Amino acid sequence: xxxxxxxxxxxxxxxxxxxxxxxxxxxxxxxxxxxxxxxxxxxxxxxxxxxxxxxxxxxxxxxxxxxxxxxxxxxxxxxxxxxxxxxxxxxxxxxxxxxxxxxxxxxxxxxx
Amino acid sequence: xxxxxxxxxxxxxxxxxxxxxxxxxxxxxxxxxxxxxxxxxxxxxxxxxxxxxxxxxxxxxxxxxxxxxxxxxxxxxxxxxxxxxxxxxxxxxxxxxxxxxxxxxxxxxxxxxxxx
Numbered sequence: 001x002x003x004x005x006x007x008x009x010x011x012x013x014x015x016x017x018x019x020x021x022x023x024x025x026x027x028x029x030x031x032x033x034x035x036x037x038x039x040x041x042x043x044x045x046x047x048x049x050x051x052x053x054x055x056x057x058x059x060x061x062x063x064x065x066x067x068x069x070x071x072x073x074x075x076x077x078x079x080x081x082x083x084x085x086x087x088x089x090x091x092x093x094x095x096x097x098x099x100x101x102x103x104x105x106x107x108x109x110x111x112x
Numbered sequence: 113x114x115x116x117x118x119x120x121x122x123x124x125x126x127x128x129x130x131x132x133x134x135x136x137x138x139x140x141x142x143x144x145x146x147x148x149x150x151x152x153x154x155x156x157x158x159x160x161x162x163x164x165x166x167x168x169x170x171x172x173x174x175x176x177x178x179x180x181x182x183x184x185x186x187x188x189x190x191x192x193x194x195x196x197x198x199x200x201x202x203x204x205x206x207x208x209x210x211x212x213x214x215x216x217x218x219x220x221x222x223x224x225x226x227x228x
Contacts, residue, residue, distance in 0.1 A: 031215075
């Protein structure tokens with residue numbers, strides 16, 4: 001059975017801290033791994049990763065994929081209160097064709 | 113705003129009633145997906161379309177659920193004889209498809225269904 005597991009499930013940090021969110025997966029026919037940010041609305045796209053070891057970066061956010069160890073991390077540096085959200089990891093592949101298999105998400109709260 | 117729109121944004125219905133939701137994808141996107149999300153969970157896949165063809169359905173999609181995408185543009189998701197367990201956020205997403213070389217899915221704002 002395809003699985004996407006995120007850790008931690010929740011996290012509270014102070015503004016300015018750096019956080020690392022984890023996503024491990026067991027999915028057949030892996031095609032890509034995606035990270036989304038979800039506030040009180042629909043998920044918004046952050047990154048899509050298909051190759052191991054290549055870091056994707058956008059401002060204070062970065063992500064990398066390890067296809068040998070089957071995991072990805074999402075880093076957020078110099079966190080701000082606006083980073084407070086649920087971060088979802090999703091894997092494309094598995095038994096659902098092009099559909100995404102999502103983890104439960106990591107709920108991040110950044111306090112002032 | 114991703115360019116994917118959904119209507120209505122909220123729906124309250126009584127158990128046993130039928131409901132229909134609409135999704136308008138980003139105009140040049142070939143693939144359209146439906147997901148369901150309940151509190152504390154990530155979205156769960158329901159079904160997807162490549163143009164007008166419904167290519168895959170999850171086992172979550174019982175006989176009470178039906179989806180269409182006539183002419184490969186907007187899509188509708190209908191739930192018949194709603195049950196309280198159907199209460200959830202119903203998310204629509206669209207993507208370009210393989211022709212683009214990547215397949216990022218962009219989500220609409222969702223329709224929150226409450227069955228009383």
